[in-house]
Amino acid sequence: MDEIKNKLFEKGLKITPQRLIILEAIYNISHPTADDLIKYIRKKHSNIAIGTVYKVLEKFIEVGLIKKITTEKDIVRYDGYMNNHHHFYSSDSTVIKDYIDEDLDKILEEYFKNKRINNFNIEEITLQIKGKFKK
Amino acid sequence: MDEIKNKLFEKGLKITPQRLIILEAIYNISHPTADDLIKYIRKKHSNIAIGTVYKVLEKFIEVGLIKKITTEKDIVRYDGYMNNHHHFYSSDSTVIKDYIDEDLDKILEEYFKNKRINNFNIEEITLQIKGKFKK
DNA sequence: TATTTTATGAGAATTATTCTTATTTACGAA
DNA sequence: TTCGTAAATAAGAATAATTCTCATAAAATA
Known part of the structure; x- marks a missing residue:
């Protein structure tokens, strides 16, 4: 506490x-x-x-x-989890799970650095990964 | 019509x-x-x-x-746009813009294919790109 | 401890969405 | 073309999530 x-x-x-x-x-x-x-x-x-x-x-x-x-x-x-992370969304329920992947974060950062999106200042990139959890 | x-x-x-x-x-x-x-x-x-x-x-x-x-x-x-695409979200307004990038889609598909997430069947990956539009 | 600012409780108000029911409409079959 | 039927719509009540109001209470700090 x-x-x-x-x-x-x-x-x-x-x-x-x-x-x-x-x-x-x-x-x-x-x-x-x-x-x-x-x-x-x-x-x-x-x-x-x-x-x-x-x-x-x-x-x-x-x-x-x-x-x-x-x-x-x-x-x-x-x-309440404030480090950069992504989410799995169940497409047949309301369950959401965190997905942490720093490698992916680096790949994306690099990708968008090279891409030079010129009218937008990127602050944060989050993936929504929709699908089904296997039981 | x-x-x-x-x-x-x-x-x-x-x-x-x-x-x-x-x-x-x-x-x-x-x-x-x-x-x-x-x-x-x-x-x-x-x-x-x-x-x-x-x-x-x-x-x-x-x-x-x-x-x-x-x-x-x-x-x-x-x-109403149904092809796979991502979104820019303005962090200081309610504006949302489409972002279409098939190269990126391929990279992500490949990445997650190799990653073999084993308890989740991915159906769709969407990026939320938060930031500010430059005027 | 007194003071001031900020937070809280209670419940009303608002807003987005869903539900209910009677009526109307689209469309395939005759 | 007309008819029958299932499906769609209008109107408004009901519900659910969130915000607002304001009087009271409790933190921080001098």
């Missing part, structure tokens, strides 16, 4: 019980929706407000503690 | 005025939301029902006429 406290501190955020609980929940659930987080948190802390969760998530994004994940759904998902 | 009629026919869909109007609108707006489409369509055809637009979009996806685009927002965007 002190690690989490530290993360808030490093980003210059005030340390509140709600923020500690929410950040820990993000680390414990894979790519959660706001609702996933609320349900998870309310098992132990029944009185956290929904609006608070949304506000805290927004703040975390602002300071770079978490990111939104892109999906096709009208629901937002969050990701 | 006959091309659009033909697209519906090829997919075995009944040809209705609403479907023709909606599909044409999709081709005329870049990566529209349902609301973009409704507003655009209602300029000329004020009596199309919102529910109809959603149902038609769903049907179009089902038969492979359009796709949903992944975004970070709790709003769904649609894309």
Whole structure:
């Protein structure tokens, strides 16, 4: 729990019980929706407000503690893993899995450096890999 | 307009005025939301029902006429361009631009063929390239 | 400890999407 | 061409996700 406290501190955020609980929940659930987080948190802390969760998530994004994940759904998902990585998306369920591949990142970086896209400043490249998980 | 009629026919869909109007609108707006489409369509055809637009979009996806685009927002965007392609996402606006690059597609296909990801059947790889458009 | 700023809770408001039901329409068969 | 039927549409209610408002509470810091 002190690690989490530290993360808030490093980003210059005030340390509140709600923020500690929410950040820990993000680390414990894979790519959660706001609702996933609320349900998870309310098992132990029944009185956290929904609006608070949304506000805290927004703040975390602002300071770079978490990111939104892109999906096709009208629901937002969050990701607490901040190193560059990609995602496998199940085409027949809502499961999303991280895919970390630094070799690939280098290949892409090199590719686009040579490509010289001239009207766009690339900040980040993320692959969405759609398909089916084998059981 | 006959091309659009033909697209519906090829997919075995009944040809209705609403479907023709909606599909044409999709081709005329870049990566529209349902609301973009409704507003655009209602300029000329004020009596199309919102529910109809959603149902038609769903049907179009089902038969492979359009796709949903992944975004970070709790709003769904649609894309009528069905060849494999990637997207530039503006990090300071909602603008999305297509990026077509068959060389890159081949490189990625090759890369993942060699990589032999063993618990996942890849169906489609899409790059999200985030950054800023230069003015 | 007092002060000030910021965060939180509660619930109303808003927005996007889905659902329901009655009516209408497209289109193949007669 | 007309008819029958399954499918599509309109209208609006219902739902779900998110944002907003504002009064209260709690952090940080002087």
